[in-house]
Amino acid sequence: MSDLIVPPHTRTIVELGMGNGTVLEALAAKDPETVYIGIELDNDQYQQARSRIKLQNTFVIKGSFEEIVPKFPDSSIDGFIAVLPDPSYIDEKKEPSWAPFYRTVYAKLKRPGAFRLVTEITDELLQPVGNDAFDRWSIWLASAFRSIGFIVAGMKEGSPEEYSSRCLDQFRGDPERIRLITLDLAKA
């Protein structure tokens, strides 16, 4: 990140695990005054984003967000986005291993700052997910982020209509077995 210098008064949004960067690109194109930074571990996905995105306000970084995010100064980022993080970063059973990373995300946010998380619940046997299971899971998810320090500013079933990504478009095709949620988390 040594060649990425963002002026202190510029708004900065960081996407964690951007895949091939279609969400990042669409958001950045509509918001030219804000700097958008996408982080992606997978070389192929990163290269697709890098060769396609030509916007002046968008930077893509190849690497692990667990290594890169701690390098941002504390209270320097206006917003984080995570669309369908891998299970290692959101699974209920793995909470003790991922919670410290989101504590770092919280520390890097300005006050006020926002973290938009789009994630999904599936059944272990790939059966449709009932409302009871969905509600129980969404309550757990909100409480996990509250215990990190976030305020839950919004929680809605589904994903933002304006977001389109490889994984999201695929997941939307199976809405009974893959139920999506969008959590708008805030640092007030």
Ligand SMILES: C[S@@+](CC[C@H](N)C(=O)[O-])C[C@H]1O[C@@H](n2cnc3c(N)ncnc32)[C@H](O)[C@@H]1O
């Ligand atoms: C389920 S995919 C979602 C990708 C994209 N957000 C989308 O909606 O299409 C999860 C992405 O996170 C990336 N990823 C997983 N662990 C990561 C890490 N530690 N640092 C950066 N990217 C990571 C994966 O390579 C993958 O592209």
